[in-house]
Amino acid sequence: MTETAASAPKTVARRPARRRRASAARLIVYPALGVLALLVFFAVFADWITPYDPLKQSLMEALQGPSMHHWLGTDDLGRDVLSRLIVGCRIAIIAAAEATSIAILLGVPLGLFVGYRGGWWDWSVMRLVEAIMSIPGIMVAIVIIAILGPGLHRAMIALGILFSTSFLRLARGVVLSEREEVYVRSARVVGTGDARILIRHIFPNVAPPLIVQATLTVGAVLLAEAGLSFIGIGVQPPNASWGTMLNTAASYMQLDWFLAIPPGVALVLTVLSINLLGDVLRDRIGRGIAVPAARPKAPKRPPKTAPAAGAPGRRPSPVPAPDAVLDVAGLDVVVTAGAGDEVPVLSDLGFSVRKGETLGLVGESGSGKTITGLAILRLIGTTGRITRGRITLNGRDISDLSERQMREVRGKEIAVVFQDPTTSLNPAFTVGEQIAEILRTRAGLSRRAAMARAVELIGRVGIPNPAERARAYPHELSGGMAQRIAIARALSCNPSVLIADEPTTALDVTVQQEILDLFRDLQEEFGMAIIFVTHDLAVAADICDRIAVMYAGEIVEEAPVDTLFSAPRHPYTAGLLAASPHGATRNPPLPTIPGTVPRPGAWPEGCRFAPRCPHAAPACDAAIPLGDGGHRVRCIRADTLDLRRSA
Amino acid sequence: MLRLIVQRVLALVPLLFLVSVLTFSFTSLLPGDPADLIVGQQGTPEQYALVRHRLGLDQPLVERYAHWVEHAARGDLGTSFFNSVKVSDAVMQRLPVTASLTAVAALIAIAVGLAAGIAAALRPGSAVDRIATLGATFGQAIPNFWFGLLLAAIFAVGLRWFPATGFTPISTSVGGWLASVALPAIALGFASSAAIARQVRSAMVGVLQQDYIRAARAQGLSSRRVIFRHALKNALVPVVAVLSFQITVLLGGALIVEQVFAINGLGTLAITAVRQQDIPMIQGIVLVMVAIVVVVQLATDLLYGFLNPKARPS
Numbered sequence: 035m036t037e038t039a040a041s042a043p044k045t046v047a048r049r050p051a052r053r054r055r056a057s058a059a060r061l062i063v064y065p066a067l068g069v070l071a072l073l074v075f076f077a078v079f080a081d082w083i084t085p086y087d088p089l090k091q092s093l094m095e096a097l098q099g100p101s102m103h104h105w106l107g108t109d110d111l112g113r114d115v116l117s118r119l120i121v122g123c124r125i126a127i128i129a130a131a132e133a134t135s136i137a138i139l140l141g142v143p144l145g146l147f148v149g150y151r152g153g154w155w156d157w158s159v160m161r162l163v164e165a166i167m168s169i170p171g172i173m174v175a176i177v178i179i180a181i182l183g184p185g186l187h188r189a190m191i192a193l194g195i196l197f198s199t200s201f202l203r204l205a206r207g208v209v210l211s212e213r214e215e216v217y218v219r220s221a222r223v224v225g226t227g228d229a230r231i232l233i234r235h236i237f238p239n240v241a242p243p244l245i246v247q248a249t250l251t252v253g254a255v256l257l258a259e260a261g262l263s264f265i266g267i268g269v270q271p272p273n274a275s276w277g278t279m280l281n282t283a284a285s286y287m288q289l290d291w292f293l294a295i296p297p298g299v300a301l302v303l304t305v306l307s308i309n310l311l312g313d314v315l316r317d318r319i320g321r322g323i324a325v326p327a328a329r330p331k332a333p334k335r336p337p338k339t340a341p342a343a344g345a346p347g348r349r350p351s352p353v354p355a356p357d358a359v360l361d362v363a364g365l366d367v368v369v370t371a372g373a374g375d376e377v378p379v380l381s382d383l384g385f386s387v388r389k390g391e392t393l394g395l396v397g398e399s400g401s402g403k404t405i406t407g408l409a410i411l412r413l414i415g416t417t418g419r420i421t422r423g424r425i426t427l428n429g430r431d432i433s434d435l436s437e438r439q440m441r442e443v444r445g446k447e448i449a450v451v452f453q454d455p456t457t458s459l460n461p462a463f464t465v466g467e468q469i470a471e472i473l474r475t476r477a478g479l480s481r482r483a484a485m486a487r488a489v490e491l492i493g494r495v496g497i498p499n500p501a502e503r504a505r506a507y508p509h510e511l512s513g514g515m516a517q518r519i520a521i522a523r524a525l526s527c528n529p530s531v532l533i534a535d536e537p538t539t540a541l542d543v544t545v546q547q548e549i550l551d552l553f554r555d556l557q558e559e560f561g562m563a564i565i566f567v568t569h570d571l572a573v574a575a576d577i578c579d580r581i582a583v584m585y586a587g588e589i590v591e592e593a594p595v596d597t598l599f600s601a602p603r604h605p606y607t608a609g610l611l612a613a614s615p616h617g618a619t620r621n622p623p624l625p626t627i628p629g630t631v632p633r634p635g636a637w638p639e640g641c642r643f644a645p646r647c648p649h650a651a652p653a654c655d656a657a658i659p660l661g662d663g664g665h666r667v668r669c670i671r672a673d674t675l676d677l678r679r680s681a
Numbered sequence: 682m683l684r685l686i687v688q689r690v691l692a693l694v695p696l697l698f699l700v701s702v703l704t705f706s707f708t709s710l711l712p713g714d715p716a717d718l719i720v721g722q723q724g725t726p727e728q729y730a731l732v733r734h735r736l737g738l739d740q741p742l743v744e745r746y747a748h749w750v751e752h753a754a755r756g757d758l759g760t761s762f763f764n765s766v767k768v769s770d771a772v773m774q775r776l777p778v779t780a781s782l783t784a785v786a787a788l789i790a791i792a793v794g795l796a797a798g799i800a801a802a803l804r805p806g807s808a809v810d811r812i813a814t815l816g817a818t819f820g821q822a823i824p825n826f827w828f829g830l831l832l833a834a835i836f837a838v839g840l841r842w843f844p845a846t847g848f849t850p851i852s853t854s855v856g857g858w859l860a861s862v863a864l865p866a867i868a869l870g871f872a873s874s875a876a877i878a879r880q881v882r883s884a885m886v887g888v889l890q891q892d893y894i895r896a897a898r899a900q901g902l903s904s905r906r907v908i909f910r911h912a913l914k915n916a917l918v919p920v921v922a923v924l925s926f927q928i929t930v931l932l933g934g935a936l937i938v939e940q941v942f943a944i945n946g947l948g949t950l951a952i953t954a955v956r957q958q959d960i961p962m963i964q965g966i967v968l969v970m971v972a973i974v975v976v977v978q979l980a981t982d983l984l985y986g987f988l989n990p991k992a993r994p995s
């Protein structure tokens with residue numbers, strides 16, 4: 035699991051988009067089906083509805099524009115364009131049906147067979163397919179037509195052979211993935227024949243993608259048929275197909291450009307409709323065919339839990355502690371969810387860190403730890419927004435800096451180490467380049483100096499052979515090694531604050547301790563303040579000076595690490611401690627207090643922990659302020675409860 | 682890198698071999714006897730036998746193939762059945778035409794596809810995105826030759842900005858070449874640019890959500906740097922994987938688009954050869970096209986290896 039608060043609103047945001055797509059799909063499906071229905075109608079009833087004989091020439095009336103008599107005009111031989119267009123519908127359907135069925139009948143059985151048999155058969159047929167596919171499709175068709183001769187049916191055989199390769203690959207792919215499935219194996223054990231297995235067990239799995247592929251093939255066939263007829267080796271004159279009509283149009287372009295319009299529009303509309311249907315089908319089948327069932331409604335705008343300024347529960351932000359490197363006060367952050375509703379994800383957040391100090395942000399998934407770090411750097415995307423609060427960095431308020439000024443802060447003054455080093459390093463560049471790039475663009479070093487410094491940093495984070503390792507790509511390094519690189523990159527500009535977001539969670543247990551030691555060493559050397567985000571109290575106890583416990587977007591308790599562990603005052607902290615005894619194994623991390631953190635937008639009005647709190651009382655229904663002093667707690671009953679662990 | 686090149690080149694040898702066998706055996710299946718066509722109705726059996734011998738048709742198929750490959754390797758693709766033109770000469774004369782049309786179309790497709798795909802990916806759901814998606818949908822439904830007809834009608838016949846037909850070699854006049862190749866290349870490249878834009882968009886949207894992009898921003902790198910360096914290099918990996926296929930498609934499409942603009946390229950040569958059942962000519966054209974495809978494939982493979990370190994042999 036990566037993050038928490040940030041990912042929750044994201045899923046919310048995705049939902050209505052999908053709904054919008056579903057209704058857009060309907061908007062597409064009906065017109066597309068309408069076009070195709072019209073096509074079929076014209077094809078079937080062509081003989082009755084064509085106003086003229088499509089082959090009847092009348093040289094007196096050649097190349098006329100649209101008129102009352104000839105709605106779409108006449109061609110070079112005086113034939114009625116509308117009538118030819120309607121007959122063309124029939125040709126198009128015959129062509130599509132012929133070529134697509136040939137392609138399926140040829141490709142699917144062959145693909146099933148070679149996929150199932152495997153071995154030599156599979157190898158040689160696939161090489162053959164590859165060879166065919168390396169020749170431009172139209173050239174393959176041309177060669178086959180050279181053998182068979184031109185004409186509609188022969189050209190469609192050619193296209194059928196050509197397109198069979200895609201069905202072959204599709205069927206083969208499905209067989210390969212299904213062949214070893216348990217049910218097929220069990221079928222074989224009970225002595226079912228091969229043919230029976232293929233037909234009964236495997237073929238049904240081919241069917242859904244087959245339908246999609248067939249739809250897309252129909253579109254491709256129509257275009258290819260038109261192309262072949264256009265260059266004169268498909269349908270032969272005087273027969274009317276859209277392709278031959280376009281061929282005529284090309285010859286008379288200078289005299290009557292309108293000739294190109296009707297067959298072209300008919301062709302494009304048809305292919306467009308089929309492709310759009312194919313897309314919709316693919317979406318549906320890709321998602322498991324089932325239309326998504328009734329979804330829980332997107333959360334409505336929540337009851338305003340975060341009181342406005344001056345409301346009870348919120349004191350005017352105090353002046354930042356004079357020796358604080360970073361001070362956050364009264365921070366409110368909202369994220370725009372699906373329907374444009376803004377859901378609060380952090381409220382009244384306040385803490386400060388001093389030089390050389392490590393502050394732990396601790397809490398379960400969904401408590402808002404990670405988004406806190408991102409909000410400080412203003413990396414909460416276009417959907418996230420800070421609505422209130424002040425962030426003071428080295429005495430300067432950075433909460434209203436422009437994006438440009440903020441960029442100056444990132445990396446140089448506040449840097450981040452993310453949870454998973456294998457995903458937070460760019461796979462396309464060597465690790466040395468990635469560190470050197472920061473030094474070049476941010477610290478203004480020359481290419482050479484940057485590389486030299488990068489190597490130095492890589493050595494500093496405890497990687498042997500730094501010069502050689504600098505040339506490695508992230509995938510060539512172990513997780514622990516990669517995280518050291520990420521740390522080196524974060525420290526490259528000597529930031530005064532380092533945000534470490536679960537930096538040991540993705541790592542092997544044995545490596546975790548080494549990385550924690552590294553953080554301690556580096557802090558001693560560089561003197562930066564560290565905000566250490568973790569869900570693991572044992573880790574926090576190990577490295578932090580102070581700990582702020584977060585729950586549902588707010589801090590519920592904050593105290594020096596020893597005080598917090600020996601005398602927790604918030605029931606949630608006590609619950610966490612009970613679930614993760616100090617010094618005991620970290621596995622499983624937080625087997626926990628019953629229930630889960632409420633999602634943003636679903637926070638209770640009063641104490642957000644109340645639904646899970648064993649000590650909840652009626653008084654807990656009101657918004658509760660965070661106390662003052664060195665040990666702050668957000669619990670109305672904190673003074674009356676004794677939560678000290680008996681152990 | 683050298684290792685990668687050698688590895689890829691070796692992998693292509695069997696492909697070329699197979700295609701040559703395929704082409705040869707396929708074209709030898711041609712019904713009707715070319716000798717019949719050449720000698721005609723009045724020919725005597727002696728004449729007929731002579732022609733067959735001259736064409737090598739009296740040899741066993743395997744021997745004919747060996748003979749053909751042996752000569753093809755030396756650049757000799759045989760002689761046309763219908764005139765004494767050497768196939769290699771005819772093909773080489775037309776190749777620059779088709780190749781330059783394909784190359785310009787590919788450049789247009791890549792440039793437009795990249796620009797539209799990136800723009801759409803940066804603001805999903807925006808107007809740019811919707812226009813790009815719409816363009817991609819239409820791009821796949823509009824046949825290149827019809828699009829070419831429309832372009833010719835508007836810009837050549839109507840506005841007279843470009844010549845409607847013909848081809849000016851680049852050696853004659855660069856400007857003339859560009860003018861003659863512009864409309865056909867746009868017509869040809871449109872569909873591919875749509876396909877590439879689709880690929881770029883989906884790849885880019887995926888990459889932009891990656892942790893390393895967030896990490897790059899967290900280091901204070903500029904948006905431009907993050908998008909065009911960190912994101913694009915990764916997003917191009919799946920795009921390059923389909924690029925050689927797109928170029929193959931363009932090469933085939935060129936054969937048809939050439940007809941719209943009456944350009945004398947490989948397309949016209951192939952169509953004539955098909956009508957005359959001119960076996961050596963067809964064989965030669967196919968082989969040359971496959972050779973181009975193979976070279977393109979090699980180039981994209983190398984590009985793929987450059988972009989994706991995981992694909993390099995270590």
Ligand code: SF4
Binds near residue numbers: 649650658
């Ligand atoms: S305020 Fe009440 S519900 Fe909340 S933690 Fe304290 S006792 Fe529990």
